[in-house]
Structure formats: C-alpha cells, structure tokens
Amino acid sequence: MAVTLKQIAARCGVSALTVSDILNDKPKPYAATTKAKVKAMAAELGYRPNAAARAIARQRHARIGVLEHSFKNASWLPQALVEGMLDGCEQAELDLSISRSSEEGFSDPTFVPRIMREWCVDGLLVNINYAASPALDELCQQHGLPALWLNCQRTDNCIYGDDRGAARALTEYLLAAGYRDLRYYGGAVAMRENHYSKLDRPGGYEDAMRAAGLEPMTILTGSGRTETDLRAALLGSLGGERPPVWLAYSPAELSTMLGLLIGTEARVGVDLHLASFTASGEMAQVCIAQMRQPLETIGRQAVADLVKLIADPTRRQAPSIVPWALHPGDLA
Amino acid sequence: MAVTLKQIAARCGVSALTVSDILNDKPKPYAATTKAKVKAMAAELGYRPNAAARAIARQRHARIGVLEHSFKNASWLPQALVEGMLDGCEQAELDLSISRSSEEGFSDPTFVPRIMREWCVDGLLVNINYAASPALDELCQQHGLPALWLNCQRTDNCIYGDDRGAARALTEYLLAAGYRDLRYYGGAVAMRENHYSKLDRPGGYEDAMRAAGLEPMTILTGSGRTETDLRAALLGSLGGERPPVWLAYSPAELSTMLGLLIGTEARVGVDLHLASFTASGEMAQVCIAQMRQPLETIGRQAVADLVKLIADPTRRQAPSIVPWALHPGDLA
DNA sequence: CTGAAAGCGCTTACAG
DNA sequence: CTGAAAGCGCTTACAG
Numbered sequence: 301m302a303v304t305l306k307q308i309a310a311r312c313g314v315s316a317l318t319v320s321d322i323l324n325d326k327p328k329p330y331a332a333t334t335k336a337k338v339k340a341m342a343a344e345l346g347y348r349p350n351a352a353a354r355a356i357a358r359q360r361h362a363r364i365g366v367l368e369h370s371f372k373n374a375s376w377l378p379q380a381l382v383e384g385m386l387d388g389c390e391q392a393e394l395d396l397s398i399s400r401s402s403e404e405g406f407s408d409p410t411f412v413p414r415i416m417r418e419w420c421v422d423g424l425l426v427n428i429n430y431a432a433s434p435a436l437d438e439l440c441q442q443h444g445l446p447a448l449w450l451n452c453q454r455t456d457n458c459i460y461g462d463d464r465g466a467a468r469a470l471t472e473y474l475l476a477a478g479y480r481d482l483r484y485y486g487g488a489v490a491m492r493e494n495h496y497s498k499l500d501r502p503g504g505y506e507d508a509m510r511a512a513g514l515e516p517m518t519i520l521t522g523s524g525r526t527e528t529d530l531r532a533a534l535l536g537s538l539g540g541e542r543p544p545v546w547l548a549y550s551p552a553e554l555s556t557m558l559g560l561l562i563g564t565e566a567r568v569g570v571d572l573h574l575a576s577f578t579a580s581g582e583m584a585q586v587c588i589a590q591m592r593q594p595l596e597t598i599g600r601q602a603v604a605d606l607v608k609l610i611a612d613p614t615r616r617q618a619p620s621i622v623p624w625a626l627h628p629g630d631l632a
Numbered sequence: 633m634a635v636t637l638k639q640i641a642a643r644c645g646v647s648a649l650t651v652s653d654i655l656n657d658k659p660k661p662y663a664a665t666t667k668a669k670v671k672a673m674a675a676e677l678g679y680r681p682n683a684a685a686r687a688i689a690r691q692r693h694a695r696i697g698v699l700e701h702s703f704k705n706a707s708w709l710p711q712a713l714v715e716g717m718l719d720g721c722e723q724a725e726l727d728l729s730i731s732r733s734s735e736e737g738f739s740d741p742t743f744v745p746r747i748m749r750e751w752c753v754d755g756l757l758v759n760i761n762y763a764a765s766p767a768l769d770e771l772c773q774q775h776g777l778p779a780l781w782l783n784c785q786r787t788d789n790c791i792y793g794d795d796r797g798a799a800r801a802l803t804e805y806l807l808a809a810g811y812r813d814l815r816y817y818g819g820a821v822a823m824r825e826n827h828y829s830k831l832d833r834p835g836g837y838e839d840a841m842r843a844a845g846l847e848p849m850t851i852l853t854g855s856g857r858t859e860t861d862l863r864a865a866l867l868g869s870l871g872g873e874r875p876p877v878w879l880a881y882s883p884a885e886l887s888t889m890l891g892l893l894i895g896t897e898a899r900v901g902v903d904l905h906l907a908s909f910t911a912s913g914e915m916a917q918v919c920i921a922q923m924r925q926p927l928e929t930i931g932r933q934a935v936a937d938l939v940k941l942i943a944d945p946t947r948r949q950a951p952s953i954v955p956w957a958l959h960p961g962d963l964a
Numbered sequence: 965c966t967g968a969a970a971g972c973g974c975t976t977a978c979a980g
Numbered sequence: 981c982t983g984a985a986a987g988c989g990c991t992t993a994c995a996g
Contacts, residue, residue: 302989304990315966317966317967317968317990317991318966320989320990330965330966331965334965346775348748348775349750349751349989350750350990351684351750351751352685352687352688352752353684353972353990354989354990355684355990356684356971356974356989357971357989357990357991358991358992359991361683368718377711377714378710379711382714382730383732390746395729395752396729396730396731397727397729397730398718398729398730399727399728400722414722416680417680419634419680419682420727551914552914555915555918559917559962562899562901562902562917562918562963567894568890568894570894582883582914583887583890584887585887585888636974637973646983650981650982652974660982662981662982666981681973682973682974684972685972685973686975687974688973688974688987688989689976689987689988690974690975690976690988691988
C-alpha cells in the first residue's frame, strides 16, 4: 500500500540502493539524469521512507521519549515546555514521543515503564518532579538508556529552573523599587510533592531580605497554617507607610489571595501589591512584578543535553540551571 | 549492545522464533519448561523487543502522531489534553508522538509537514485550531493517512468541545440563580485565529439571553473596541438592583477585568460578579460560576475516534462534540 | 557510474 | 512440540 524504494526502483529501471542513495543525497557520482528521474518519481508517487525500517538499518531510532508520571501533580508539562522540546528535536532531527507510567509503580522494584519495556527511543527525558524512586535510575543504567531528569535537582544529568535565583532577583527588584515590607505566600512541602521550588522560592526571598537587613515574613499553608491564617496576615499587613508586597508561589496562590480580599476594603494596587512566579505571565494585570519560568529554554536545552548524553552515554553532565526572566507587571 | 531474540535463543538452545512466540504469548503448545526457561532468560538479560523491527514485521507502527502548528496560538495543547490522549493511547496500546510543522507552510501547496515526510505513524491527530489549509486534508488523503481534526469544527472526522452549549448552560444557570444583567466579554475573531469558540461562546450566551426574553450585551475587543470601552462598560454596568455578572471568554479576560477594576471602588463579589470559561478551573476564587473545558475527555475520545478511523480509513465519522462541565465558583 | 550481497531484529505462514 | 524459510523496507560496506 505505501510506496517503497523497490517500487520507485522498478519504475526507474535502477536498483533500490540507487534510489536510496539518491534520495538521501549520498555523495556518489550518479548521473544527473538518473538523480532527476528518481527524485521526480519519488515525488510523483508520494514516497515516504519508512521510519521503522530506517531505524532498524541505521541502528538508531532518531527519537527521544518523555516519561510522565500518572500521579496528579507529579509531572508538569505546560505547552511552552513542549514547544521548547520540539524546537530542540527539530534542531537535532529527532522525533518526540510522550509516554506515561500508569502504574503506582515506581515504588515497586520490579516495575518497568512501558517506554522502557520496548526499545524504541535513543534517550529519555524523565519528567517526574518529585524524587522518583532510585529504581528508575538503575533501570536506565541497566538498559544503557541515556536519561536526563527534568525539573528536578540532582548531582548530574538534570536540568531545572533557577527558582532560588528568581526569588532573589524578584525580591531585590522590589527592594530597589523602594518597597520594604515584602512577604511570601506559598504552599508547604507535601508528601510526594517535594518539588524544590517549594523550598527554593521562599528560600531565595528570605536570602535577599536578610541580605538587605530585613526580616522575612513567609506564610506556608498546609503545614498547620490555613487560609484563615493567610487572611489574617493579609489584612494585618495593611496600613503601613508603604503598601506591602505579597510574593505568590504561583498564579493559584495569587488567585487565593484575591479571593480572600473579596468583601474586604483592601484594594490591590493601592493598599497592597501582588507579585508572582508564573509559567507564562498569567495575571500580569494584577501584579506589580512577575518572574517567568524559562520553559521553552528548558525544553530546548533539555533536548540538547540529552543529545550529548546519547553521543556519550557514560558521561555525567553537570546540571543545567536555567535563569528566570523578570517582567514588570502592569501595575509596576 | 541491546539484547536480541537471537541471543536469548542461543542461550536457551532454541530458535529465535520460539523465543518470539513465547514472549508474545502465542497460543502454541510449547513445553512448560521451555516457556519458563525462555522467560527467565529474557528477564535476566533485560530483553526489550525492538519496536522498529516489530513495526516493520507487523506492518503497523502502533503509534499515532499529534501535529502542532508553530504559529503562536495556532495550537492549544494543555497538559490535560495530553493526559487524555495518553489515557487513550494506553487503552489502545499505542505510542504517542508529537510533532510540529515549523514552516510557514500550510499556505504553500508543496509543503509537507515533517511527520508526513516519513512514514512513522498509523494515524494523525491534527491539532491546528484555525482553519488549516485544505492542502493538509488532501495530503492525508493522498498518503492514506487517517487523520482526525482536534478542536475544530468540520463536517466529519473531528472532535471539539461544545462551546455553544457550554455558554448556554452557564447563562441559564445564572438566570436560574436570579441574575438578570448578564454580560459577555471576549475577543473578536482575528485573522488566523478564527477559532469557533470566539463565536460560539458569545453565541450561546446570546441564545440563552434571548430565549429568556433578555437583551444580550456582548463586548468584543479587537474589532474596533478597546479596553477603554470595556472599562467604561464595566463601570457603567454597576449600580443596578442586582449586581451584573460578567462572563469572560477565558481566565485571560478575567484577569484583564480585574486589572481594569483596580483603582476603582467596584468590588468583585459585591458590586459585580465574574464567571468564566476555563481549561481547568483557574481563578475559581474570584468567580461565581465557571465552565470547565472537557480536555481529558476530548483527548481520550480523540484517540478512540482515530483508532476507528485507522481500522477503516474510508470511513467518514460524524464529529464528536463533547459537553463542558459547570462548576459553581467559590463565590456562588 | 551503478548494484549484489548481507544484514538490521522481528513476524507470518507453513511444515514437520 | 519446534523451527526453516521468507519477508518487512531500509542501509552499510564493498565490488566492479
């Protein structure tokens, strides 16, 4: 049904090998007329090389995989990250395959994700944001499958955003703008969700505050503190010389704060300011400043790093730590 | 380097075919001891079947592709949609490959997306949200590549959310709750972005208003109307018997409205209410009601529909139209 | 200037 | 109960 090299060869009166060579632009001295004839025929018949046959002959799949985890919140795959990966794949002429382990499996030492049960990719981007079981590490090693960990702090072969630096930069920016009463609101580290950002964002904020000789004020819900506490803190922060600025872990926290302010007299942009870490600039209209996650860069760089790893699987690459970008909000 | 059937066969003193049959659980009367031996050896050596070799022998790739467009906003791929697709793929034992056409190409009749330049998937989910050039349609036809259009209204072989029904349901819900002054805010249809939702959301709202004997009030920015107009309309809507409810096309519009309200005396939840269409419940804290896009269902169903299409490529499937879900907001 | 041979790792259809 | 033969569609290394 699909057109093959052989069919083109037959119609052109040449061998399949000749067709293959010509269509792959091999530096061989074929006659110009032969080349033209073959290329024309391929176009006419709508020839598409069979990627599987090619993979098997060339001994490489020319494809990398992304491994997701099926637990809620265990994998973070915003579109911008995918776009970045696609950029990277385009550059390296690689296909991108997404898979997910559906089993509760990473605690089970005998568990093998589907993408590793078959041999179908040259390398793997592991997109699991809480500390995955070491079993996965061993599995990759054992199968000789080059793997790069995304959005996760490890000693090597990983890439992640510089959340601590981002928090520091945001804090310093606000301090430089003359604000003194900066406060942070986010969620506490939870079981199975111990993503580094939960610690590094407040951490960077606190670093910068202390460096400026100011006392940080951090509210983390989930660890005994509730939204009621937040509400009290929010309202209690009002009325100083200059309005306080609240730094939100993400747009979700921003939204929570806006909800808590409803029904009160407190006016955003007047009585208090909001700032936030965001994926791609959500809710800039209510913020005085934002940090934007470098998702596309991370995706692109992840692929590039993985390509190096595929070229030399024994290599242990230093972590790629990607800086965030500061954007003044609409209320700046 | 990777373990093959032959190696297992050699170590077990059987043929490669026997190993293949046993590992694939073929209903053949192999001796129990042979089966055990082969399976044990496969496990010990960490055998992973080569998907490419299998694809070529079985004459199917066991993989579907998602085609994205590289224009900004031309493809909408939220994580929930991917999750749904992965669900569907898991069910059908299919791999999922994501690709993107990077060229400006769909207007160029000679342009062929990369995923179609090779033969590597059994079917394609076209995730291009503005009307793609008919050339793509023909290309698929010509290559005998089953294709299903996502998030796009066509006469057949497509799947999309019921935006019109969602808008009607949201409006009716608010009317039933006693609100009478409902207003819609969204963007006008723009070049290259004529997604049906831009028309169907206000359309459904207007249908429901008229059916209730009320005059709809729709503000679309972009078509001559600006945010200044919106601000005027927003403030002008205040002060009636009951607070007005503004229906936002998406959280972005919600955010715009919140931004415009800053510095005014108008209080959300008191002087006016907000409602919105959302992907997954963003900003529920400031809403009185929300419609949530059925992204996972769409993803799952899209794969299922495509599987049927692959089984019978000549088939012209009626569109799958997926209903949205109503969620009262936190301010309901 | 071109191609025959062998091989990649698997499976299908058949034979014994 | 098991396997030899042929084939899937391509490429590598070599020969002429």
